[in-house]
Amino acid sequence: MARTVITLPERARRGDIVEVRCLIAHTMETGYRNDDQGQRLPADLIRRFTCHYRGELVCGADLFAAISANPLLVLFVHATESGPLDFVWEGDNGFVQRESRTLTVT
Amino acid sequence: MKRLLAALLLYALAAQAQPDTRRSGFADMSPATQAMQRDDGLNPAWLWVKDGEALWTTTAGRRDKSCANCHGQVSSLRGVAARYPAWDAALGRALNLNQRIQQCRTRHQQAEAWPAEQAQLLGLEAYVAMQSRGMPIAPSKAPELQPLREQGLALFTQRIGQLNLSCAQCHDGLAGGRLAGSVIPQGHPTAYPLYRLEWQGLGSLQRRLRNCMTGVRAQAPAYDSQELLALELYLKQRAAGMAWEAPGVRP
Numbered sequence: 492m493a494r495t496v497i498t499l500p501e502r503a504r505r506g507d508i509v510e511v512r513c514l515i516a517h518t519m520e521t522g523y524r525n526d527d528q529g530q531r532l533p534a535d536l537i538r539r540f541t542c543h544y545r546g547e548l549v550c551g552a553d554l555f556a557a558i559s560a561n562p563l564l565v566l567f568v569h570a571t572e573s574g575p576l577d578f579v580w581e582g583d584n585g586f587v588q589r590e591s592r593t594l595t596v597t
Numbered sequence: 598m599k600r601l602l603a604a605l606l607l608y609a610l611a612a613q614a615q616p617d618t619r620r621s622g623f624a625d626m627s628p629a630t631q632a633m634q635r636d637d638g639l640n641p642a643w644l645w646v647k648d649g650e651a652l653w654t655t656t657a658g659r660r661d662k663s664c665a666n667c668h669g670q671v672s673s674l675r676g677v678a679a680r681y682p683a684w685d686a687a688l689g690r691a692l693n694l695n696q697r698i699q700q701c702r703t704r705h706q707q708a709e710a711w712p713a714e715q716a717q718l719l720g721l722e723a724y725v726a727m728q729s730r731g732m733p734i735a736p737s738k739a740p741e742l743q744p745l746r747e748q749g750l751a752l753f754t755q756r757i758g759q760l761n762l763s764c765a766q767c768h769d770g771l772a773g774g775r776l777a778g779s780v781i782p783q784g785h786p787t788a789y790p791l792y793r794l795e796w797q798g799l800g801s802l803q804r805r806l807r808n809c810m811t812g813v814r815a816q817a818p819a820y821d822s823q824e825l826l827a828l829e830l831y832l833k834q835r836a837a838g839m840a841w842e843a844p845g846v847r848p
Contacts, residue, residue, distance in 0.1 A: 494644045494647060494648060495644075496638070496643045496644060496647060498637075498638035512638045512639065514638075514639075514641060514643065514644060515644075516644045518797075559794075559797060560797035560798070561641045561644060561797065561798075563639065563641070
């Protein structure tokens with residue numbers, strides 16, 4: 492179970508542009524490094540991030556080896572109706588992390 | 598009252614006469630890295646702080662107690678991080694904040710101590726340290742600490758390693774200059790435990806000290822050794838009065 496910190500305002504006015512910050516704890520091992528014994532460390536990366544707002548894809552990103560550990564992704568959502576924001580991080584070794592937050596639009 | 602005012606005036610004049618030239622490593626960072634520390638939503642140390650927050654109310658050990666069972670709200674520990682290392686009368690030695698947490702764990706919870714630099718230990722330390730944010734560093738004045746503080750000063754000024762450098766040569770003498778591309782900071786421990794971009798993780802002051810010692814190609818003392826604690830104590834005294842900013846971000 493990975494640790495995540497998602498920051499977004501609890502409520503927004505209709506039509507607002509809302510900033511959503513998604514931080515996740517992950518090593519993002521590149522696959523190009525060796526350990527102390529000279530053995531190649533296998534790649535362990537988050538490969539895909541998606542964010543759905545009320546079921547609609549609002550942000551999708553492919554991640555690669557040059558991205559730092561504990562990647563932070565910041566996205567902007569056009570607040571239209573109250574509803575859930577669903578976040579999914581998927582990666583190597585069957586890594587899947589799902590989080591959900593509710594955005595209340597008034 | 599008049600006497601008090603006069604004393605205050607004198608104090609203010611004395612303070613004016615000697616401007617404080619100390620600066621936190623924060624002041625030497627790029628605006629982007631500064632923004633990371635300023636904004637909790639961007640600070641990756643929050644991943645560990647969240648862990649610490651959860652641990653605060655999680656029971657552990659044979660006594661089945663949590664931190665909250667004894668300490669209540671974590672805000673009751675405001676000021677603690679700005680004061681440590683402190684003297685422990687029962688043990689008859691000095692402890693830094695993470696050693697205090699370990700003591701709580703083994704003595705009161707009767708649980709296994711965590712290994713040095715363990716994520717949960719750092720998380721809990723960061724969660725406690727965060728409560729003192731913005732407070733001036735106010736090192737413990739316990740007289741028992743004096744010999745250790747003096748040892749710290751001696752270590753700070755002692756040349757070590759194949760490069761034959763002391764801490765003071767860089768962090769007092771050459772602070773503000775550059776070591777390759779990086780600014781040499783004055784070395785004030787105002788933000789530990791902190792997220793170091795180079796580590797891609799949270800680390801303690803002892804990790805940072807060992808890092809520097811390895812850098813001058815000296816044999817670094819083990820975690821929790823008296824040498825490192827003495828240095829910590831001296832550095833805290835050296836930074837007395839500066840603002841506490843843990844958990845920080847550094848390049």
